[in-house]
Amino acid sequence: MRSGVLTSVHAFAVDPTRGAYILVFLALVVGGSLTLFGLRSQRSQTTLIGFKWLSREFFMLVNNGILVLALTVVLWGTLAPIGYEAFTGAKISIGPPFFDRFFVPLMLLLAVAVGLVPVLNWKRTPLKALLGSLQVAVPLALILGLLVWFSFDFKMATVAAALVFALWVVITHSMDVIKKIRSSSHFPLAYVGMTLAHVGFAMSVVGVAVTSTASIERDLRMSVQQTTMLGEAEVQFLGVSQVEGVNYTAQQGTFVVSENGDSYTLLPEKRRYWARDVVMTEAAINPGFFSDTYISLGEPLDDGAWAVRLHYKPLVRWSWLGALLISLGGVVAIFDRRYRSLRVREARKAQRNRTDGSVASAQTN
DSSP, X not given: OTTSSSOOTTXXXXXXXXXXXXXXXXHHHHHHHHHHHHHHGGGOOOOOOOOOSSSHHHHHHHHHXXXXXXXXXXXXXXXXHHHHHHHHSOOOOOOHHHHHXXXXXXXXXXXHHHHHGGGSOSSOOOHHHHHHHHHHHHHHHHHHHHHHHHHHTOOOHHHHHXXXXXXXXXXXXXXXXXXXXXXXOOOOHHHHHHHHHHHHHHHHHHHHHHHHHXXXXXXXXXXXXXXXXXXXXXXXXXXXXXXXXXXXXXEEEEEEEEETTEXXXXXXXXXXXXXXXXXXXXXXEEOOSSEEEEEEEEEXXXXXXXXXXXXXXXXXXXXXXXXXXXXXXXXXXXXXXXXHHHHHHHHHHHHHHHHXXXXXXXXXX
């Protein structure tokens, strides 16, 4: 999709077949999950546990509610074009403005709730104790977030809010970890998994906010030896050469990117595969922890010039690394031995119930 060759997975308005496939897939996944829940619901036991609104349980429910609402927004934005076309015959496309309007406030609200989880007790938290925990975390997150915002000149207020709330999550969890270390408390895998997942969420929030507001994209015509600026980097086009691959021939562009005294070469290609005589665009990417720069060749123009697409994406990898941390946290939490102990106790209890039922039945007969 970076090179413009692939169509976004959300573009159902231009590809109804893909939309129908995803709709069937969702029906199978969601329907299968609900069916499994219905079949096992009779085996579950409900235990009423009272808790106050200032408790970890309450804010975990808030987290789940926000995530369900976000899922609803995604489903609506994804399936609405299909339904609209089915009923009216006209085509519509729902783009980033729709999702930004809902997701920005939802994710910031989720960050507030996630940051409160480690400073809350189970069932009940005294307000005085909560305020005592927040009197350090809130000012520190606000000061550090605004300092980073001013230092990098991100300009957009959305980035400032994302930085503050992400640092809020990291600080509250760090304070809780330090507290546990000082009290010589052990770290169960469920706690480690929760911390990893929440830090990953904060990382994704920052990555998405910075990438969506500070990215630079340029589509321009470049001649050989021409130089242009991409943010603070200087990009020079040295020309195009013919190269041979294993199953393709390609026109390979050579670009030298210079920034802060360092330089590197990017080699984007326009490939023609022999098997099907298909032309594909292969973008050249310079990956980095803090930013990605990539260049792709468009079409050849007159006088040896080329259409070129330049992209600079700050912190784009933070979005994916944060998602990986969230997944890793879930996997780590699964292996907490307390869950295995709970399954063993439930199995033993079920065995005793079956044994007692058999004995009672035998005595009755």
